[in-house]
Amino acid sequence: MFSVEPKKRVALLGLMLESNSFAPVTGRDDFLKRLYVAGEEFRAELNRSESKVPAELLSFCATMNSTIEWEPVPILIGLVEAGGPIDHEFFEEVLVEMRARLEAAGALDGVYICNHGAMITTQERDPDGVIFSMVRQIVGPDVPVVATLDLHGNVSDRMVEMANVIVSYQTNPHVDMVARGKDAADALNEMFYGLRPAAAIIRLPVTPPTVTLLTETGPYADLINYGQTRLGPDIVNISILGGFAYADTPKNGLAIIVTARSGKQAAQRVAEDIARYAWKDHERYVPRLTTLEEAVARAVRSGQDADSEPVILADVADNPGGGANGNTTWILEALVKSGAKGAVLGIFNDPALAQEAMDRGEGARFRAVFNRVEPDSFSRRFEADATVLRIRDGDCVGRRGFYSGRRLNLGTTVLLDLGGVQVVVVSIRTQCADPVFLEMMGIDIAKARSVIVKSRGHFRAGFDEFFRADQVIEVDAPGLSSPVLSRFDFKHLPRPVFPIDRDVTWPRS
Known part of the structure; x- marks a missing residue:
């Protein structure tokens, strides 16, 4: 047997x-x-x-x-x-x-x-x-x-x-x-x-x-x-x-x-x-970032000059994948004030704004208030005239890279037009690592002159079919996930530690 x-x-x-x-x-x-x-x-x-x-x-x-x-x-x-x-x-x-x-x-x-x-x-x-x-x-x-x-x-x-x-x-x-x-x-x-x-x-x-x-x-x-x-x-x-x-x-x-x-x-x-x-x-292991001013100037130039290559700006300091809120307005405000054209920003975490846009309905024009209740010192208030272009329930399946094949829910999701800048606003905090988050709102990424993602690195595997590595700009803006570690008041890290401290030796005696 x-x-x-x-x-x-x-x-x-x-x-x-x-x-x-x-x-x-x-x-x-x-x-x-x-x-x-x-x-x-x-x-x-x-x-x-x-x-x-x-x-x-x-x-x-x-x-x-x-x-x-x-x-x-x-x-x-x-x-x-x-x-x-x-x-x-x-x-x-x-x-x-x-x-x-x-x-x-x-x-x-x-x-x-x-x-x-x-x-x-x-x-x-x-x-x-x-x-x-x-x-x-x-x-x-x-x-x-x-x-x-x-x-x-x-x-x-x-x-x-x-x-x-x-x-x-x-x-x-x-x-x-x-x-x-x-x-x-x-x-x-x-x-x-x-x-x-x-x-x-x-x-x-x-x-x-x-x-x-x-x-x-x-x-x-x-x-x-x-x-x-x-x-x-x-x-x-x-x-x-x-x-x-x-x-x-x-x-x-x-x-x-x-x-x-x-x-x-x-x-x-x-x-x-x-x-x-x-x-x-x-x-x-020392970060090298592009200043906010230079990054926005690159995006504006791409929108003005058809011969200039499009760019993707990574808001690395406001990456939900690193614990940030996904709702800082430093780059958004600078783009609007600079008159940027053909820009798409995603995805901005603001449930209250998404709800208001849904209540008003597609086609409505209103004064959009981003961060009407400021959750922290980085997430400051910003206002702009906006038109509601699309409203979705936020349910989707990842298409490429980190989220590929995974079912996700971004909550109520809306596309706002602020003139030359379109913003995808979501209700559940998520990093913009997959092009489907923009595509499900009817955005043709290949036609955008600049795309701004609230992501640190995972966007590279999602958006690399549209942008080569030399078209990526990592922006030095304020936020809870800034790569400039000296800006944080660490309490428990074993010190000294590089690159926060520069006089570091190993093996330690």
């Missing part, structure tokens, strides 16, 4: 938030607007053709389906746009629910944690580590635990200790989530058949500004590429995380995590080699 091997039961869970310490608190309602499901509701979301579940989680499940007899055990998944610290009371409620569902799940053969890695709460600087520790406490020391993280995650020693394998993204803009979900599944499957890997982490005194962490060109691209050359038969995974400075934690710092089959010493040797390579390039 042949014995049938029982299905491997794998718990799935995650809480994905990239926290900006300087942004408004993130609460339950913010998650409910994007994704917050547990148990059977989680299972149903996994099976939707246009799911809201992170791509790496879907890929993990697809890989498991194709390689092994297994049973997914959906625990809880929450996902929200980057924002401020998560409300600690809500976090504790999530933790209690995760724990209860894990304990009720019975015997497990493995766990997959799908987190971002840069979350903080209003009271805790390492909630990702708290989740990892809770999982390990419940399943015990022998059950394999794998995790995927965004490359902007801030990794603590506790996280590395509690998980067997940590896999981070390798591309920025993030377009490799499917590959990383597969990596996590492959590692878990290997552990089912005896692998017991060991990991080493080295954290450098460098907090790279977000705009220096692109992986097509630049210092981080070179580092990621070098790291992958150190893969070999003994190395399970090499993850190099640039981190997220605005989280402001003691665990901040460019982190190299190496996982080896033969033991921690082998992992440590490879990690040290990569760390030395990273440190020799650390002075390249």
Whole structure:
């Protein structure tokens, strides 16, 4: 008689938030607007053709389906746009629910944690580590635990200790989530058949500004590429995380995590080699931005001169994907006052303005007030005469890059014409990383003379069919996600740290 091997039961869970310490608190309602499901509701979301579940989680499940007899055990998944610290009371409620569902799940053969890695709460600087520790406490020391993280995650020693394998993204803009979900599944499957890997982490005194962490060109691209050359038969995974400075934690710092089959010493040797390579390039992590005045002048010139190439302006300091509100008016006001023509700005987060435009209806002319209630010192009030061109419900599916294939809801969405500048106004804060956010409003991006996006880098993978890299202008304007880190009052970063501090040495004595 042949014995049938029982299905491997794998718990799935995650809480994905990239926290900006300087942004408004993130609460339950913010998650409910994007994704917050547990148990059977989680299972149903996994099976939707246009799911809201992170791509790496879907890929993990697809890989498991194709390689092994297994049973997914959906625990809880929450996902929200980057924002401020998560409300600690809500976090504790999530933790209690995760724990209860894990304990009720019975015997497990493995766990997959799908987190971002840069979350903080209003009271805790390492909630990702708290989740990892809770999982390990419940399943015990022998059950394999794998995790995927965004490359902007801030990794603590506790996280590395509690998980067997940590896999981070390798591309920025993030377009490799499917590959990383597969990596996590492959590692878990290997552990089912005896692998017991060991990991080493080295954290450098460098907090790279977000705009220096692109992986097509630049210092981080070179580092990621070098790291992958150190893969070999003994190395399970090499993850190099640039981190997220605005989280402001003691665990901040460019982190190299190496996982080896033969033991921690082998992992440590490879990690040290990569760390030395990273440190020799650390002075390249200084942002180079274009002044607001020069950027607007470029946009105005593109609108006036048909022979001038169109440009795309990135409002990197007001990137919702970095926790900003997506509603600063510095660039918008300058464009209107300069008489710019053929300009499109998206997407501007102002639920009150979107609601008023919807109430007035398409074709209405009115005095549009942006930020009628100023939420912070960056989001100042601005008024302009406007015409309502289009109104939509904001439900859409991502077309390219970061959001490709994912169902999204921007809330009530309107297109306003301010003369030579058109503005897409949304009701749910989201970064403008996908051209569908403009196209669903009837905008022909190919005909725009300038496009202004509230995004730091993910727009590059969405809009690269319209704009080459040399047509991109990163604007130095005020905002909660400014790449000029010296403008922030950090409280918890390990100091000294480059580039905020310039007199930094490594290794530290």
